[in-house]
Amino acid sequence: MNEKELLDEMLSITKGSCDLYMHGTIESSTGDVHATFQNALNETLDMQNCIYNTMENKGWYKTSQVEQQKIEQTKQKFI
DSSP states (O other): OOHHHHHHHHHHHHHHHHHHHHHHHHHOSSHHHHHHHHHHHHHHHHHHHHHHHHHHHTTOSOOOOOOHHHHHHHHHHTO
């Protein structure tokens, strides 16, 4: 497994962990449990961002620019 494949797998796992921690935070029944899940979520989001930035800097994670008009149209759907 090369570095790109490893980082891609780490990014996928980290995204999945964020999803689980988010749901744990939302569904927690006490303040202590909520805080624990929220802290884990924040730490995992930081890890995800670091992995993403590394991949983007190496040219392994390409994003496309969205036209401003499409952004505005989407915003109007939720206002």
